[in-house]
Amino acid sequence: MTQLVLGQVLNGAIIGAMYGIIALGITLTFGITGIVNFALGEFMMIGAYATYALAERGLPYPVAVVPACLIAAAAGYLSNKAFFRFTRNNLVNGLLVSIGLISIFESAAMLLWTATPVEMHFVLPGALRVGDIGLPRMKVVVFAVIVVVIVATYLALARTWLGRAAFAYAQNPEAAMLMGVHTPRLESAVMLYSTGLAGLGGALYASLYSLEPAMGGVYVLKGMEAAILGGIGSLMGSLWGGVILGVIEGVGSIFLPTAFRDAYGLAVLVAILLFRPSGLFGDE
Amino acid sequence: MKRLMLLMAVLALTVAPAAAQDVVKIGQIEAQTGANAIYGWMSSQGTALAVDEINKAGGFKVGNKTYKLQLIALDTRGEPKEATVQLKRLVEVDQAKYIFGPFLSNVFLAVRPYAAEFNGKLLMWGGATRIHDYVGTPGNEFLMRTWNWDAGKNGFGELMVDNLVKTTGAKKIAMLFQNDQGGKVLEDIYVPMFKQKGIESRLDYFEPGTKDFSAVLAKIAAWKPDFLFPGYSDSYIYDIVRQATETGQLKKFFLVRGSLGPGLKNKDGIEEYMVYVPKYFEEAEKKDPKVAKFVKAYKDFYKRDFPYDQAPLCSSSCYDHVYMLVEAMKKAGTVDDPAAVKKALMAMTYDGMWKIRFDEKGEAVFNFDVVRLKKGGALEVQHINPN
Numbered sequence: 001m002t003q004l005v006l007g008q009v010l011n012g013a014i015i016g017a018m019y020g021i022i023a024l025g026i027t028l029t030f031g032i033t034g035i036v037n038f039a040l041g042e043f044m045m046i047g048a049y050a051t052y053a054l055a056e057r058g059l060p061y062p063v064a065v066v067p068a069c070l071i072a073a074a075a076g077y078l079s080n081k082a083f084f085r086f087t088r089n090n091l092v093n094g095l096l097v098s099i100g101l102i103s104i105f106e107s108a109a110m111l112l113w114t115a116t117p118v119e120m121h122f123v124l125p126g127a128l129r130v131g132d133i134g135l136p137r138m139k140v141v142v143f144a145v146i147v148v149v150i151v152a153t154y155l156a157l158a159r160t161w162l163g164r165a166a167f168a169y170a171q172n173p174e175a176a177m178l179m180g181v182h183t184p185r186l187e188s189a190v191m192l193y194s195t196g197l198a199g200l201g202g203a204l205y206a207s208l209y210s211l212e213p214a215m216g217g218v219y220v221l222k223g224m225e226a227a228i229l230g231g232i233g234s235l236m237g238s239l240w241g242g243v244i245l246g247v248i249e250g251v252g253s254i255f256l257p258t259a260f261r262d263a264y265g266l267a268v269l270v271a272i273l274l275f276r277p278s279g280l281f282g283d284e
Numbered sequence: 285m286k287r288l289m290l291l292m293a294v295l296a297l298t299v300a301p302a303a304a305q306d307v308v309k310i311g312q313i314e315a316q317t318g319a320n321a322i323y324g325w326m327s328s329q330g331t332a333l334a335v336d337e338i339n340k341a342g343g344f345k346v347g348n349k350t351y352k353l354q355l356i357a358l359d360t361r362g363e364p365k366e367a368t369v370q371l372k373r374l375v376e377v378d379q380a381k382y383i384f385g386p387f388l389s390n391v392f393l394a395v396r397p398y399a400a401e402f403n404g405k406l407l408m409w410g411g412a413t414r415i416h417d418y419v420g421t422p423g424n425e426f427l428m429r430t431w432n433w434d435a436g437k438n439g440f441g442e443l444m445v446d447n448l449v450k451t452t453g454a455k456k457i458a459m460l461f462q463n464d465q466g467g468k469v470l471e472d473i474y475v476p477m478f479k480q481k482g483i484e485s486r487l488d489y490f491e492p493g494t495k496d497f498s499a500v501l502a503k504i505a506a507w508k509p510d511f512l513f514p515g516y517s518d519s520y521i522y523d524i525v526r527q528a529t530e531t532g533q534l535k536k537f538f539l540v541r542g543s544l545g546p547g548l549k550n551k552d553g554i555e556e557y558m559v560y561v562p563k564y565f566e567e568a569e570k571k572d573p574k575v576a577k578f579v580k581a582y583k584d585f586y587k588r589d590f591p592y593d594q595a596p597l598c599s600s601s602c603y604d605h606v607y608m609l610v611e612a613m614k615k616a617g618t619v620d621d622p623a624a625v626k627k628a629l630m631a632m633t634y635d636g637m638w639k640i641r642f643d644e645k646g647e648a649v650f651n652f653d654v655v656r657l658k659k660g661g662a663l664e665v666q667h668i669n670p671n
Contacts, residue, residue: 114317115318253500254503
């Protein structure tokens with residue numbers, strides 16, 4: 001039993017990191033620009049399908065990931081220019097634009113690939129063994145990449161001029177503008193980065209699971225849960241939120257019916273929010 | 285000018301009904317896309333191919349008239365609400381009397397009450413397992429079950445389990461089903477069946493949309509089953525088989541649904557992958573000229589390779605079904621009376637790629653193959669004939 005639980009703690013942490021990368025996008029977009037982008041899961045889907053399409057055309061997987069992220073980021077940039085920039089600090093408008101975009105992107109994917117799942121060739125087959133616990137190699141790589149990306153994002157925001165400008169913009173956009181921050185450009189940069197991150201999440205996802213156009217819906221919900229659990233605005237909180245959620249789901253599935261695994265994470269989220277309404281790492 | 289237009293309109297009105305009488309419409313409601321599309325998509329392929337062949341050959345003669353077929357195939361995406369609207373369209377707008385599908389039980393349960401309103405005026409040929417509960421009962425004379433899925437005395441479920449016990453001596457089976465109507469259907473059939481045959485079983489459900497099965501697979505592996513019976517939909521089976529074999533947790537699989545594809549893709553990780561297939565085409569193509577002709581026709585029509593690894597499940601059978609329906613219309617001497625056509629169908633044995641007949645309830649009985657895939661890709665095929 002100990003092996004089983006330990007295995008699910010490790011596995012849950014890896015799956016949770018996938019939630020974490022979407023949570024990071026949510027927290028960046030909302031925390032800095034005040035824009036609610038519920039369509040982030042669709043940018044993840046774009047990244048996943050783009051990786052699949054490029055890899056199936058013979059591009060090595062690590063090479064295919066780069067243009068896939070750029071495609072997702074470009075879609076994000078255009079969505080921002082056309083829609084999202086008009087929804088700043090307006091939750092309802094952001095939600096409406098997101099719902100519309102979800103519909104458009106999903107329909108486009110259905111037209112291109114149909115709703116029938118597709119699966120990429122194995123990128124890194126096999127598993128690493130820790131005692132009796134087997135962890136797929138690719139999952140370990142995915143976890144490492146996500147941790148590096150989240151820590152690098154944290155450092156970039158904490159230690160660079162652009163990061164400080166972003167924080168200033170988040171606190172007081174007018175004051176930031178008066179201090180010389182080009183706010184429209186900053187907003188575009190945040191959207192580009194967050195959707196590119198979602199694209200990266202999708203590219204990593206494609207190496208592990210089969211793809212279908214509706215895949216983004218599940219992940220944006222998990223990302224949202226992880227972001228709220230970690231505390232909206234907290235970068236490291238998004239990673240921790242995702243990891244905690246993944247571990248709860250994994251370990252919960254051992255002791256309780258697996259058919260309701262999504263509910264276990266939600267129950268814990270509600271319980272935590274009762275005591276810490278701003279999330280585990282959010283500001284009080 | 286006005287007179288000419290009036291004349292053309294009158295001509296159109298008089299000619300149109302005559303032309304319409306020469307076409308027999310076949311409606312089809314199947315999931316051609318979506319997570320559970322494998323069955324519907326393949327059956328749609330076979331139906332369209334047969335319709336094209338029959339029409340290109342000049343149609344078929346009933347009495348003194350020659351008819352052509354018109355296939356109106358709609359994609360339900362496996363969504364019951366969508367299917368209900370589509371069936372309404374087929375029956376009321378297109379006035380189709382012959383409906384192929386559905387293969388999915390959740391879709392069938394949703395469309396059945398509406399279809400039953402046309403009992404006697406409609407013939408619904410579906411493969412859904414839940415049809416077993418209704419076919420041959422009063423008020424459901426419009427139904428025929430074209431696929432001997434799991435349920436029923438001639439269903440391959442029982443025959444497959446018998447084969448499993450006889451050939452492997454399996455004592456413990458773990459089932460992992462989707463938490464939906466399809467999964468519940470399998471639970472109702474297999475839990476008592478395993479118990480009756482002295483096999484210990486456990487059942488776990490997963491949420492539709494699940495992609496990561498590691499937690500439930502670890503739980504199942506700790507129970508040490510002889511075989512894992514992983515649901516019924518390729519879209520999940522690919523992920524399940526990959527994740528189970530990648531970590532070496534589970535290596536033996538028993539499938540009564542789904543295709544050979546997931547086993548082939550993970551052939552180095554499996555020990556045994558036992559799967560029901562209507563016909564093992566790679567082998568049959570070499571031995572049976574009818575199968576070879578079908579595979580060639582498929583390649584020519586769709587301009588792509590034959591999907592050997594995608595469970596050529598229903599394509600070929602539904603291909604046979606179109607020819608069977610045409611034969612029945614000829615025997616019944618009518619294309620407009622579905623009840624008479626059904627009577628003819630019940631009395632015949634069709635000798636196509638399969639020998640297909642219907643039992644007294646209206647459920648199809650036909651032969652199938654059990655394919656065993658071993659580590660590395662070695663294959664063993666066993667032919668089973670319930671006739």
